[in-house]
Amino acid sequence: MDAADSSPTLIPLDAVDPALVEQLLDRAFGTDRHGRTAYKVREGMDWLPGLSFAALDDEGHLVGTIQTWPVALTDPEGRAHPMLMVGPVAVVPERQGEGYGQALMLAMLGALDDRAPLPQVLIGDADYYGRFFGFSAAPTGGWQVPGPYERDRLLVRAVNPAVLPSEGTLGPWRG
Template sequence: MVELLPLSNIEPAAVEALLDAAFGTDRFGRTAYRIREGRDALPALSFAAVEDGALVGTIQCWPVAHRAADGTETPLVMVGPVAVRPDVQRGGHGRALMAHMLAAAESAADGALMMIGDPEYYGRFFGFTADATGAWDLPGPFERRRLLARAVRGLGPPTGAGMIGPR
């Protein structure tokens, strides 16, 4: 049986080891890491999946913002990484973590959700789209079709041009 726990209950070294296994040790150079640089994950929206006492998956969410050219700043919550231990991938752990986080976001998120991810998967199962993100920019390379957003608690993502970065 899988137990979903606050990520803060898990030893940070175990989380880092899982992320290394899922994404490789070169993951720190990715654009997503630049966006959330220098920030801590949001405890109310970051969770771990534990099965038989072993960490099998994590999801982290981060406080970021959309900054328009006129100085307007709109808070967003960046979702990810969603990581599952390679030997148990495709077992529903990532989907369970996403669903759990989305339920928590309905009361804890202070802005729309955004992520860099597979639009077919995250769109089909969780309602993320690239509809609002076409004019957004990131501090590094990215595939525009993979820049996704989703409203939460009635808070929709900004649709105009702007840079996404930490807040």
């Protein structure tokens, strides 16, 4: 999407055939994506319909999706701190760099309840998600996740990062 194009059409993800979503995710991340660490963090959970969207191009084709999941950071004392895991943010390869991912992120962030937004966590590019959306790896240095990951790619966004536990293990929210 360039400046001459209109904004993408965003619809609730639950309005899209799940098979089409899976095909898009396979194209964006590969068919082996289910073994990635992010999948282990949210294992057994369903994505949240109110915070998950699809992007359609001008011809009505599915070109991108974003899913948001309930997760929690369990601190060393065993207390679960609820959070939202963002991702995958997926755009078909031939449409990447056209603004669809950014539009999906903005839609998800705009749908958060601003009266008490939960911290949002993701595994992604710190430069991109930090510059555009305020995510940072600084608070996550003492956090653990199930599976391999690059520490500088575990990012969080919170209204008040000072309330985040400095240590803990990220996993599915079982509240």
